[in-house]
Amino acid sequence: MGYPEKYPAKYPQLNEMEFTDTARRILIRILRVAFPHEGFPDGPYERQADQIFELANESTWFRIKLTQGIATLNDLAGGSFLGLDDQSATKVLKHVEHTDFFGFIRRTTILNMYEDEAVWEVLGYEGPSFDRGGYLDRGFNDLDWLPDPRVEESDEPFVEVVSDLPVPSRAAPGADQPTGEAAQASHPGLASTTADQNLTEDN
Amino acid sequence: MAEISQDEASVVIIGSGAGGGTLAYELTRAGIPVVVLEAGPHLRNEDYMNLEWEAFNQMAWLDPRTTSGSWRIATDFPNLPAWVVKAVGGTTTHWSGATPRFRAHEFRTRSVYGRVEGANLLDWPITLEDLAPYYDRAEKAMGSTHRHGRPPLPANNNYKVLAGGAEKVGYRHYATGPYATNAEPYDGRPASIQDGFNFQGDKNRSKWSTLVRELPRAQETGLLDLRPESQAVQITHGKDGRVDAVIYLDSEGNLHRQAAQVVCVAGNSIETPRLLLMSASSLFPDGLANSSGQVGRNYMRHTTGSVYARFEKEVRMYRGETMAGLIADEARHDPSRGFVGGYYLQMISLGPAFLASFIEPGAWGREFTELMDAYARTAGLWIVGEDMPQESNRVTLNSTVQDRYGLPVPDVHFDDHPNDVAMREHAYAQSDRVYEAVGALGTHHTPPYPSTHNLGTSRMSERPEDGVTDRWGRTHDVPNLFVSDGSLFTTGAAANPTLTIVALAIRQAEYLVDKLRTGGL
Numbered sequence: 001m002g003y004p005e006k007y008p009a010k011y012p013q014l015n016e017m018e019f020t021d022t023a024r025r026i027l028i029r030i031l032r033v034a035f036p037h038e039g040f041p042d043g044p045y046e047r048q049a050d051q052i053f054e055l056a057n058e059s060t061w062f063r064i065k066l067t068q069g070i071a072t073l074n075d076l077a078g079g080s081f082l083g084l085d086d087q088s089a090t091k092v093l094k095h096v097e098h099t100d101f102f103g104f105i106r107r108t109t110i111l112n113m114y115e116d117e118a119v120w121e122v123l124g125y126e127g128p129s130f131d132r133g134g135y136l137d138r139g140f141n142d143l144d145w146l147p148d149p150r151v152e153e154s155d156e157p158f159v160e161v162v163s164d165l166p167v168p169s170r171a172a173p174g175a176d177q178p179t180g181e182a183a184q185a186s187h188p189g190l191a192s193t194t195a196d197q198n199l200t201e202d203n
Numbered sequence: 204m205a206e207i208s209q210d211e212a213s214v215v216i217i218g219s220g221a222g223g224g225t226l227a228y229e230l231t232r233a234g235i236p237v238v239v240l241e242a243g244p245h246l247r248n249e250d251y252m253n254l255e256w257e258a259f260n261q262m263a264w265l266d267p268r269t270t271s272g273s274w275r276i277a278t279d280f281p282n283l284p285a286w287v288v289k290a291v292g293g294t295t296t297h298w299s300g301a302t303p304r305f306r307a308h309e310f311r312t313r314s315v316y317g318r319v320e321g322a323n324l325l326d327w328p329i330t331l332e333d334l335a336p337y338y339d340r341a342e343k344a345m346g347s348t349h350r351h352g353r354p355p356l357p358a359n360n361n362y363k364v365l366a367g368g369a370e371k372v373g374y375r376h377y378a379t380g381p382y383a384t385n386a387e388p389y390d391g392r393p394a395s396i397q398d399g400f401n402f403q404g405d406k407n408r409s410k411w412s413t414l415v416r417e418l419p420r421a422q423e424t425g426l427l428d429l430r431p432e433s434q435a436v437q438i439t440h441g442k443d444g445r446v447d448a449v450i451y452l453d454s455e456g457n458l459h460r461q462a463a464q465v466v467c468v469a470g471n472s473i474e475t476p477r478l479l480l481m482s483a484s485s486l487f488p489d490g491l492a493n494s495s496g497q498v499g500r501n502y503m504r505h506t507t508g509s510v511y512a513r514f515e516k517e518v519r520m521y522r523g524e525t526m527a528g529l530i531a532d533e534a535r536h537d538p539s540r541g542f543v544g545g546y547y548l549q550m551i552s553l554g555p556a557f558l559a560s561f562i563e564p565g566a567w568g569r570e571f572t573e574l575m576d577a578y579a580r581t582a583g584l585w586i587v588g589e590d591m592p593q594e595s596n597r598v599t600l601n602s603t604v605q606d607r608y609g610l611p612v613p614d615v616h617f618d619d620h621p622n623d624v625a626m627r628e629h630a631y632a633q634s635d636r637v638y639e640a641v642g643a644l645g646t647h648h649t650p651p652y653p654s655t656h657n658l659g660t661s662r663m664s665e666r667p668e669d670g671v672t673d674r675w676g677r678t679h680d681v682p683n684l685f686v687s688d689g690s691l692f693t694t695g696a697a698a699n700p701t702l703t704i705v706a707l708a709i710r711q712a713e714y715l716v717d718k719l720r721t722g723g724l
Contacts, residue, residue, distance in 0.1 A: 034567045037576060090568065097567070106567050114575065115256055115556035124579030125521060125555050128253030130406045134396030140359045140523035145516045146641060149366030151355040153378040160306045161315060162537035 019053050019067075026070050026081055027052060027105070033089040034102075035109060039122040048113045052105060062104050069101025205236055207428040212464040213238050214719075215449050217435045217478065220293020221704040222688035223469030224413025224421075225344075229712030231426040235719060238461055239418075239427065240451050242434035242470070243289035246296070248415065251404030255556040258403035262297060264289040267612050268473065269601050274617040275650050279564035284615040285504075286653040287471050291431050292414030294471060294655070295701065299401045299526035300410055301549055301587075302347040302381045302702040304338050307331040308536055309544075309589070309696035315536060316543040321620055322591035323501055327693040328665040328674035337706035345411040345705065346389045348380035348527075355379045356386045359397060359523030361550045364514070364582035368637035369530045369548075376531035383411040383702075384524060390416065397523035399552065433459070436610060438466055438482040438491055438684070446491075446684045456608060465715065465724060469688040469708075472502065472657035476598045476690065477613040479661065479671075492661075492678035497671050499599055501592035501662055502615065503695040504654035506623040509551060509585040510631060511562060512638035512646045513577040520552040520582050533588075533633060534697040542625040545697045546588025548634060553583070562649050574647055582638065586630040587656070589697045591620035598660050656700050661690035675714045676707065683724050687711055 019027075027049040028042075035045075056063040073081040076092045084092065096102045113119060120127050129135060207213050214230060216223045219241040227239050243264075252258045263286060270277040270284045277284075288294045308315045310327040318324075342350040349355050356379045358366065369377040384405075385394045395409040408415045421427040432454035439448045439460075446466045451459050468475050476499035482491040490498045528550040535545045553561065555578055562574055574581075596618065600611040619627075631648045638646050664670025667679035676691050678684045687708055689700050696703070718724045 035572055036569055037572050039576070093568075106565075110559050110567075111256070111556075114559040115254065115554075120555060123555050123575065124517070124519070128400075129398045129522075130253050130396070130400065134398030134407070135359075135522040136396045138522070139519065140397040140399075141357060141363070142522075143360040143363045143516075143518060146363045146367040149358055149363055149370065150377075151358050151362075151366075151379040153349055153380075154375045156375050158376055158531065158535070159537075160535050161308050162535060162539065 065101045205428045212462040214465045215463040216467045218469035222708045224417040225708035228417035228421040231421040231424040233716045236426040240433040245291040245431040269614045272616040272618045295412035300383045301699040303698040305696040312694045337710045341705040345383035356527045361520035362528035365550045368641045371640035374532040379527045385409045401525040465683045467685040467687045472660045472690040476660040492680040501659040502596045503659040505656040506588035506590045507651040509649035510634035511583045512643040518582045544589035551585040590623045658689045658692040661686040662693045676711045
């Protein structure tokens with residue numbers, strides 16, 4: 001998942017560039033606008049911005065793209081990207097979404113920001129579980145808003161091959177079943193079979 | 204562990220996954236010494252990590268590959284066509300565990316489906332009847348739930364949603380298996396603790412893999428010489444056209460030669476044809492065992508896709524076994540649906556890291572973050588259906604890109620067949636119905652992941668001109684060269700392939716033992 005060094009640093013002075021605090025604030029703002037999670041604290045976005053700068057420092061290509069991209073955003077914003085509201089800032093990012101600049105930020109963020117414990121906490125994910133005994137005694141089956149379903153296989157015959165002949169009475173399962181009422185029983189006998197179906201045991 | 208001399212002409216198995224690992228066990232059990240060349244390291248269960256990307260980096264086959272064709276993978280993951288494992292135990296260490304059998308008609312698709320434009324359908328040279336006893340043995344070896352007295356796994360949260368929806372739309376054939384993970388202690392391994400990290404190896408050893416069963420037992424015989432970090436790069440042959448050795452790289456890039464009496468290739472369906480193609484010689488100019496021209500062709504990857512549904516209340520799909528739940532009703536041949544073949548709907552769960560990467564590659568903005576914000580209220584399934592073999596879906600050697608050893612990387616070319624597209628659309632619509640029946644607020648159709656089921660690139664055929672191997676997996680062209688993995692599949696069926704790979708390997712081992720004893724090779 002590394003990023004290819006597409007171009008060597010032909011001009012050494014390109015390596016002397018440093019990202020300013022303003023650049024960091026702009027990048028964090030980009031991440032907030034491109035990945036808007038109301039519940040996320042600042043930490044994940046800040047860590048993500050710092051990681052992007054770290055990667056950019058390892059790659060001349062992305063360093064120049066990142067520098068250029070941030071400058072372009074200010075131009076597109078008519079002065080200051082940081083001054084835009086969410087909607088206007090999103091529009092500006094739409095303009096650049098197919099650039100290497102934005103692609104680099106997007107891919108890096110997708111691949112990293114969601115493996116952050118602060119993010120997991122907000123999303124409701126509990127992370128590594130083996131050392132805590134898995135979920136056997138910690139709610140692997142605690143969903144209580146649906147009935148407990150059958151876990152064994154059905155005893156009903158399985159129709160493996162349905163004839164090529166049109167069978168008007170057979171709609172795809174679900175096509176005309178009511179979905180609003182609970183079907184609590186395991187075997188309400190809804191399965192339809194027709195004479196020309198090739199009944200075969202399921203095993 | 205045995206130490207077999209590199210000069211001793213041995214049975215050499217390339218790969219230690221479902222095919223190679225099973226074969227190694229069956230042969231050593233019958234008293235035959237074998238060398239197993241495994242490209243990856245010898246990871247143990249305690250090495251595995253409950254972190255998605257770190258585990259991926261630890262286990263996955265990350266050597267560069269290229270892609271071409273109109274499949275979306277070529278755009279989204281151009282250098283990762285497949286999500287398979289490079290480690291001892293192969294992809295059995297990463298698989299989830301679903302073990303449905305093929306149906307009888309799925310061995311006879313050319314006869315049952317008829318001619319399908321653009322598809323290279325062919326009947327298998329064997330039938331379900333031929334394979335049934337080996338399915339029994341494979342299910343017992345793997346401890347498949349719902350089979351041979353093995354109890355089912357309990358319903359986890361994700362299953363409650365899937366099964367609840369299935370019941371409401373009139374599906375009948377749903378269950379928590381068959382699934383090769385222990386619901387209760389079995390075969391010296393403990394019951395599942397429902398930790399939810401099937402794809403990351405299974406630290407608890409409740410899930411069957413050749414790492415926890417076949418390979419250690421083969422080592423106990425004293426007849427297995429298992430060589431990790433040994434990547435086969437060429438199979439050589441003598442003037443008589445019989446293979447005589449395997450050239451392989453060690454972890455430092457040094458080449459070794461292991462003399463061979465028999466070679467069995469089980470490198471998964473991308474590396475297996477790559478190796479045969481890299482073994483081209485003046486006697487076999489188009490690649491070893493490739494007089495048919497079918498090596499690398501008919502690459503299949505199952506028609507897949509995922510559906511993630513958002514609910515008002517919590518699901519917490521990540522708790523518990525990742526794939527212990529399926530709906531089989533659509534795994535039938537019923538052309539009235541607008542396509543041939545069938546598909547399963549199987550529950551699946553990804554953590555936030557993988558879900559972010561795979562739910563909608565390329566997405567950003569609120570449409571994306573709304574999917575992620577609903578994580579705890581999301582249920583998931585994936586579609587596993589039969590895809591059409593096509594001659595042009597193909598693994599070739601990419602002469603313009605090399606790996607770090609200077610070897611040509613494999614290129615995987617794939618175009619969806621119209622039948623694949625129709626099946627996927629049908630499956631998306633049915634999945635929506637299932638989830639809407641239990642109150643989904645919205646569903647998202649996720650495109651196929653990098654291929655986990657790689658099949659068909661050295662297919663079995665009755666006639667030598669139609670395929671690469673015979674009914675035993677022996678190549679038509681080279682009498683002491685076998686293929687022993689999913690590359691053998693003449694067609695893909697709807698079922699997850701691992702059980703069938705294991706059954707075929709047990710059957711092939713029996714044949715090999717007989718031939719080695721009677722001198723029939």
